[in-house]
Amino acid sequence: MREAVVVASSRTPLAKSFRGSFNITRPDDLLAHCLTDVLSKAPKLEPAEIEDLLVGCGFPEGPQGMNVARVAAIRAGLPTSIAAATVNRFCSSGLQAVAMAAHQILHEGADVALAGGVESITMTAQRPQDLNPWIVEHQPDLYMVMGVTAEVVAQRYQIGRQAQDEYALESQLRTARA
Known part of the structure; x- marks a missing residue:
């Protein structure tokens, strides 16, 4: 049986909504930074080997809309051959994305997948x-x-x-x- 493993992780620091350090930083740029960072921690992985990018986003509208997974992948310089999808399950969106990536690997839908989450309350206030x-x-x-x-x-x-x-x-x- 195949096994899905986490080989690297990345996250941005937390900041206060509306007045914190990231209040003018786009969520797709934050995500692109994390994607670049996680790839730097796995130097033997060629970006072209990645088959899928799954990103959880609880409020995928505004600057985190338009398939933020795809936008961040392009912003990070990843190949356009990588499939990208944004997943919404509100507060557990990132966890759902990781579970879906693991499922892809375990059931031979992909050999390599990236997964994570992004959210900017400041930029997408309801x-x-x-x-x-x-x-x-x-x-x-x-x-x-x-x-x-x-x-x-x-x-x-x-x-x-x-x-x-x-x-x-x-x-x-x-x-x-x-």
Whole structure:
């Protein structure tokens, strides 16, 4: 049986929305930087060997629209022969992209794939006119943001803010170790 492995990883530092270090940096440029960085960590990998690029994006509109995976790949100087797709599963979009890339490899759809995620809250802030009025009236939870979700988790499952923050930190540390 085939095995899918992570050979390199990259991420940008975090910054505060609207006033942080990246408030005027395009998400496709941030992603292109990460793609270039991850390839520099795998010097034996020829970019032409990459068959697929899957990128998760929770809000694939505005400057992270138009298939941000393809735009960032071109911006990073990757060959146009690489297929590229943007995946939306909101907060788990990046994780979904990694799972899809692993699936491609495990089931012989690709030998080499890149996967990750990108998001710029600053550049794609949700506006009321973007929301479907019927959903707002009948199923408003569909548009629930992550901060409110954390409060629901705290109340429903008695998992406090500190425990959630500790888990989030551990997730970031695991990523750094991978």
